[in-house]
Amino acid sequence: MSAKYTNSDFSILECLWVANSLKKKGNFDQSIFEAGMESIFEGYMKAEINPKIVLEALELYGMGYGDIIDCMLYSTALQNDLKFATLDKELKEFVRKNKLDYIFY
Numbered sequence: 758m759s760a761k762y763t764n765s766d767f768s769i770l771e772c773l774w775v776a777n778s779l780k781k782k783g784n785f786d787q788s789i790f791e792a793g794m795e796s797i798f799e800g801y802m803k804a805e806i807n808p809k810i811v812l813e814a815l816e817l818y819g820m821g822y823g824d825i826i827d828c829m830l831y832s833t834a835l836q837n838d839l840k841f842a843t844l845d846k847e848l849k850e851f852v853r854k855n856k857l858d859y860i861f862y
Contacts, residue, residue, distance in 0.1 A: 763839055764797050765804040767829040772797075774826065804837045822851045834860055 772793070779785040813836065814828035822828055827848050834841035841860045843849070849861055 762801045763804045763834075763837065764801040765806060765830070765833045767806075767826055767833060768797070769794075771826050771830065804833050804839065806833065807836065810836045817857075820855060822848065824848070831860075 772790075776785060776790055810829065810832045813832040814825065817828040817831065818825050827843075827845060830843070831841060831848065831852070833839075835858055839860070840862050842862050849859075851857075852859055852861075
């Protein structure tokens, strides 16, 4: 079984956010980050972004989920009919609590 991995510009933004956090803590490894970015850009398909995704993310944010980037990532996966890989337990709980489509692995 072959897996198809997808990214979006929001995925890259999230990676930068995490990298910056790791840098501040002194736990950043440039070579690992570079290898990850190369892997994403060379091996992943790019998800389509459209106005519906942005509007849906804004709606999720308005429902009380406080991370707009996570809202964008969730909406992108949902609108592109993709599974969403995340370790974010708060996002998963928010989706369950609000009876939204559970699209996580």
